[in-house]
Amino acid sequence: MTKEAKWTKELYGVILGLKTPEEARRFFRDLLTEQELIEFGRRWRAAQMLEKNLPYTEIVAETGLSSTTVARVAKWLNKGMKGYKLALARQNKEHQHYSSPSRKG
Template structure:
């Protein structure tokens, strides 16, 4: 039987969210997180969650709400809600975006070096078939 959010007791909400947060924090690594979210959320939910993080990233980079709305084709209410979360309600959003920026910066540095492991692996993929590597 389906229940609406307002029909669930506060104690059940707390316990349910605790299970979700504990399960999410137990997942280690990008691939495991990807699999976890793929199984947990519908494709639409994953995309919408990713878009909110993208909006938060653009807001923190100084883009205006009009620029974000035009770039991502989202309404002003969605942008306003993410801005509100960033401002006061959800400091975890800001931390998640900071972590995302660090990861993207790390990726761009590792991919830009001409003789980096990733560049060599992309250029000579057959050489790496017999030697399994960790990560990517």
């Protein structure tokens, strides 16, 4: 394993150790530039929209991404390591849990 691979693996562990969205926000804001964060958010939004089978033109218009980047997100969504699919499924499950009318708060 290269030293860079070790550093990356360690970074994944650090991310998993963050406990709240606020902790994640603070960590990622220190780690990344504001523009990098915006780009990550745009790609995540594109993945959400692609999952709903929305047209590329609508995704490009909403996110400001190029059609090439949207196509790349689509490629990884459908043929990648299934990370987008995993995260989307968990987000959808969490959303259903919190929006369920039978949930008592």
